[in-house]
Amino acid sequence: QQQVKQSPQSLIVQKGGISIINCAYENTAFDYFPWYQQFPGKGPALLIAIRPDVSEKKEGRFTISFNKSAKQFSLHIMDSQPGDSATYFCAASMGQGGSEKLVFGKGTKLTVNP
Amino acid sequence: NAGVMQNPRHLVRRRGQEARLRCSPMKGHSHVYWYRQLPEEGLKFMVYLQKENIIDESGMPKERFSAEFPKEGPSILRIQQVVRGDSAAYFCASSSTISGGYTFGSGTRLTVV
Numbered sequence A: 001q002q003q004v005k006q007s008p009q010s011l012i013v014q015k016g017g018i019s020i021i022n023c024a025y026e027n028t029a030f031d032y033f034p035w036y037q038q039f040p041g042k043g044p045a046l047l048i049a050i051r052p053d054v055s056e057k058k059e060g061r062f063t064i065s066f067n068k069s070a071k072q073f074s075l076h077i078m079d080s081q082p083g084d085s086a087t088y089f090c091a092a093s094m095g096q097g098g099s100e101k102l103v104f105g106k107g108t109k110l111t112v113n114p
Numbered sequence B: 001n002a003g004v005m006q007n008p009r010h011l012v013r014r015r016g017q018e019a020r021l022r023c024s025p026m027k028g029h030s031h032v033y034w035y036r037q038l039p040e041e042g043l044k045f046m047v048y049l050q051k052e053n054i055i056d057e058s059g060m061p062k063e064r065f066s067a068e069f070p071k072e073g074p075s076i077l078r079i080q081q082v083v084r085g086d087s088a089a090y091f092c093a094s095s096s097t098i099s100g101g102y103t104f105g106s107g108t109r110l111t112v113v
Helices: none
Strands: A004-007 A010-014 A019-025 A033-038 A045-050 A056-059 A062-067 A072-077 A086-092 A108-113 B005-007 B010-013 B019-024 B031-037 B043-050 B053-056 B065-068 B075-079 B088-095 B108-112
Touching (some): A004 A086, A010 A019, A019 A108, A033 A062, A045 A062, A045 A072, A072 A086, B005 B088, B010 B019, B019 B088, B019 B108, B031 B075, B043 B065, B043 B075
Parallel strands (some): A010 A108
Antiparallel strands (some): A004 A019, A019 A072, A062 A072, A086 A108, B005 B019, B019 B075, B031 B088, B065 B075
């Protein structure tokens, strides 16, 4: 019930293409869904987050789509760039992520070829 | 305003030794979290602390692991009698009750030989 399942495990996209990463959860008590970006040797950095009262949130080239009934959410990276090559983690928590523990997916290693 | 500071960045310990990992939260942040990341895995929650209090330690192994966040000084994650399976990256994050959201440090990579 506490799991967040993430797919695919790895993804290769050409420059300018769209990268799509999917996550699914079981616990309906989750109400905060952030995405983190991690470069090698660095800590995860918050990319974008969504609450279940909206179905989509867009920030620049990054969009989260949220399907509450299916208990799924996804990250779309438009016009993918080589600099986007990193590992992406979805996560979920039962709070705003400010005082509640996060449950992370296992990550997706994105490679954007020039 | 420096971010979350973790040290050391890399730590090598022999089996049976103790490992002490330090985390200084961002200025103004009073909540500290520790996560462990095994190779090719996501981060796993270990413990959530506020100053002088452990709020949630549900992810901490029952033995050999302890954490503290004293009134003064950094938060410490202590691993006694380390074993090879403790080799991982340990990340600290901090937040404030005002802004919410996490800021992660760059982690401590522990290698047990």
